[in-house]
Amino acid sequence: MKGLGPVSTLVAGAAITAVLGVLSVTTSPPTQTVNARYPQGSPESPAARATSEATPAPQASRTARPTPAKADYAGRVTGNGGLIAISVRDGKAVGYFCDGRTEAWLKGRAADGKVTLSGHGNASIVARLAGGKATGSLELGKKEWDFTAPTVKKPSGLYRATAVVRGARVRAGWIYLDDGTRVGLTLVGDRVADVAIPEPGANAVVDGVEIDPQDVDEFIGGF
Amino acid sequence: MSDTQAAPIPQRQNLAPLLVPLAVGALIAVGLGVYGRVHTPTGYAVGPAGFSGPLAMKTWLTTGAFALALVQVFSALVMWGRIKLDAPWIATLHRWSGRAAFLLTVPVAFHCLYALGAQFDVPRVMVHSLLGCFFYGVFVAKMLALPKRGLPGWALPVLGGLTFTVLTGLWLTSALWFFTTIGITL
Numbered sequence: 001m002k003g004l005g006p007v008s009t010l011v012a013g014a015a016i017t018a019v020l021g022v023l024s025v026t027t028s029p030p031t032q033t034v035n036a037r038y039p040q041g042s043p044e045s046p047a048a049r050a051t052s053e054a055t056p057a058p059q060a061s062r063t064a065r066p067t068p069a070k071a072d073y074a075g076r077v078t079g080n081g082g083l084i085a086i087s088v089r090d091g092k093a094v095g096y097f098c099d100g101r102t103e104a105w106l107k108g109r110a111a112d113g114k115v116t117l118s119g120h121g122n123a124s125i126v127a128r129l130a131g132g133k134a135t136g137s138l139e140l141g142k143k144e145w146d147f148t149a150p151t152v153k154k155p156s157g158l159y160r161a162t163a164v165v166r167g168a169r170v171r172a173g174w175i176y177l178d179d180g181t182r183v184g185l186t187l188v189g190d191r192v193a194d195v196a197i198p199e200p201g202a203n204a205v206v207d208g209v210e211i212d213p214q215d216v217d218e219f220i221g222g223f
Numbered sequence: 224m225s226d227t228q229a230a231p232i233p234q235r236q237n238l239a240p241l242l243v244p245l246a247v248g249a250l251i252a253v254g255l256g257v258y259g260r261v262h263t264p265t266g267y268a269v270g271p272a273g274f275s276g277p278l279a280m281k282t283w284l285t286t287g288a289f290a291l292a293l294v295q296v297f298s299a300l301v302m303w304g305r306i307k308l309d310a311p312w313i314a315t316l317h318r319w320s321g322r323a324a325f326l327l328t329v330p331v332a333f334h335c336l337y338a339l340g341a342q343f344d345v346p347r348v349m350v351h352s353l354l355g356c357f358f359y360g361v362f363v364a365k366m367l368a369l370p371k372r373g374l375p376g377w378a379l380p381v382l383g384g385l386t387f388t389v390l391t392g393l394w395l396t397s398a399l400w401f402f403t404t405i406g407i408t409l
Contacts, residue, residue, distance in 0.1 A: 006366035
């Protein structure tokens with residue numbers, strides 16, 4: 001009993017931390033190899049692609065790129081007039097595309113400096129997360145667009161609301177950019193409703209009832 | 224005069240024995256905070272298995288530590304005679320429940336700092352980040368102060384009370400949030 005002084009308690013805690021640290025450093029690569037696929041339209045030359053495919057797996061995983069644990073990106077999609085938002089929380093990723101007439105909600109994972117998301121109707125997003133922006137491509141149906149979305153801070157970014165108003169299911173999404181550009185769509189049942197885009201974070205009014213937009217931290221758990 | 228040296232309780236409050244524990248504790252708290260900001264979060268860390276995810280793991284370990292912390296407060300009150308209870312084993316209970324509580328928090332803090340880092344952009348997360356760093360500072364100060372002789376009488380109750388208060392704050396800003404927003408799941 002004498003040997004187990006308070007200092008030993010601290011030493012035990014430090015030892016556990018060291019063990020967790022060593023295990024985390026040595027085991028993290030396997031979780032990063034999930035995304036073996038390169039995003040389409042990425043700047044990798046065929047030669048570079050061939051080389052990286054030829055390298056043995058351990059080598060490839062050592063070059064695993066850092067993935068932000070928490071990040072919000074929002075920007076324009078080149079050539080279709082819509083906005084895109086991607087948010088990452090602890091390996092989980094959500095994405096939303098909207099041009100005011102159509103929209104797509106996507107979910108997926110972030111790892112190895114990349115996000116891969118998918119949604120209804122063959123919607124998919126592949127993007128590389130580096131240099132404070134998400135760069136990649138969006139696929140909707142059979143069409144594909146490129147985009148670059150820088151990180152944004154609240155109140156800019158992505159919001160979502162779900163509610164039941166007078167018996168009808170309401171689902172809405174909004175994207176706000178730093179320059180004031182905003183887009184959003186509110187569905188009541190399956191129909192697009194004429195609902196004004198609220199100020200970021202402010203309530204939207206659907207059919208006379210206020211609904212509360214949730215930021216990513218609030219809705220990602222149940223998404 | 225020669226027997227004043229041998230008096231078990233010094234009359235004058237002597238802060239000197241507290242200086243080193245407090246200084247080391249402050250260094251630990253600041254060091255953890257700086258690490259949490261400077262180190263790029265990995266989004267991944269090894270932890271105890273058997274939970275649906277890292278957040279669930281952390282929630283339950285923190286809840287366990289919080290329950291043991293209640294045992295800590297109770298046993299401390301008995302040891303200091305505030306609760307009359309004839310229990311010679313109470314000091315042992317206090318030591319071991321404290322050790323268990325501390326060790327339960329280690330994988331939690333490791334995941335927080337290594338995988339997520341200290342973040343300040345949401346009030347809950349900011350409070351949690353700051354309290355988390357402060358917690359280990361106070362805890363280390365308490366551990367280092369324990370074997371010192373001639374501490375002011377309030378030193379251990381204050382350090383212990385702070386440890387409990389801060390752990391409560393940590394639980395409220397993490398586990399309670401998890402239970403209310405995500406649900407009570409393993």
